[in-house]
Amino acid sequence: MLIAFEGIDGSGKTTISTRVHEELRRRGVKSYWTTEPTDGPIGGMIRDVLQGRMEVDHRTLALLFAADRVQHVIQLESLLEEGYTVISDRYLLSSLAYQGCDLPMDWVREINRWALMPDLVVYLDLDPVVALRRIKGKQLFHSLHKLKLIRTNYLNLIREEEWSSRTVMVDASKSEEEVFQTVLNIILKKLRVIL
Numbered sequence: 157m158l159i160a161f162e163g164i165d166g167s168g169k170t171t172i173s174t175r176v177h178e179e180l181r182r183r184g185v186k187s188y189w190t191t192e193p194t195d196g197p198i199g200g201m202i203r204d205v206l207q208g209r210m211e212v213d214h215r216t217l218a219l220l221f222a223a224d225r226v227q228h229v230i231q232l233e234s235l236l237e238e239g240y241t242v243i244s245d246r247y248l249l250s251s252l253a254y255q256g257c258d259l260p261m262d263w264v265r266e267i268n269r270w271a272l273m274p275d276l277v278v279y280l281d282l283d284p285v286v287a288l289r290r291i292k293g294k295q296l297f298h299s300l301h302k303l304k305l306i307r308t309n310y311l312n313l314i315r316e317e318e319w320s321s322r323t324v325m326v327d328a329s330k331s332e333e334e335v336f337q338t339v340l341n342i343i344l345k346k347l348r349v350i351l
């Protein structure tokens with residue numbers, strides 16, 4: 157099963173997804189945690205852009221995210237075949253929600269056509285004002301206006317038929333413990349169905 161954690165910056169994806177991963181392992185589930193952008197060479201280029209060390213056009217950045225994902229998917233496919241439950245901190249919906257702000261959504265979908273659809277998307281929903289308060293460092297996407305647009309994109313996307321059936325929306329304004337328990341229960345329920 158491929159589980160993607162999604163949400164705007166500051167929504168707590170990394171904290172919650174790593175805790176869930178550790179708890180699944182503790183319970184004997186063969187869980188693998190991964191992230192996008194990846195730590196591969198293309199992910200490295202993406203981080204250079206995000207951290208201002210390299211400047212590229214929006215289209216180039218969208219292609220870099222898509223290319224990074226193609227390489228990631230090859231790796232994910234073998235992990236899934238080996239029976240791992242894979243948890244990805246960000247995945248395809250991040251490109252649609254983020255790059256979809258600057259570029260035609262259909263094109264962003266097209267360049268991501270090779271991405272495997274996730275079995276479950278955990279969308280951590282958070283008010284951008286609260287998210288900004290949580291974010292410490294500054295990065296390319298961290299302006300209130302931008303975060304509002306990204307959240308609107310996420311909310312619209314997860315209403316689409318393709319996504320609504322595989323997405324659960326979780327209120328990320330709750331305490332870390334509450335969010336963690338809610339997400340863990342959702343995933344355990346799903347896994348019991350599959351295992």
Ligand code: TYD
Nearest residue numbers: 165166192193221246247250251254255297
């Ligand atoms: P991430 O490593 O999740 O940043 P952080 O840990 O600071 O939340 O992601 C880096 C940034 O890349 C984040 O602002 C979202 C953006 N992003 C995209 O725009 N498109 C994508 O396809 C992905 C995977 C991430």
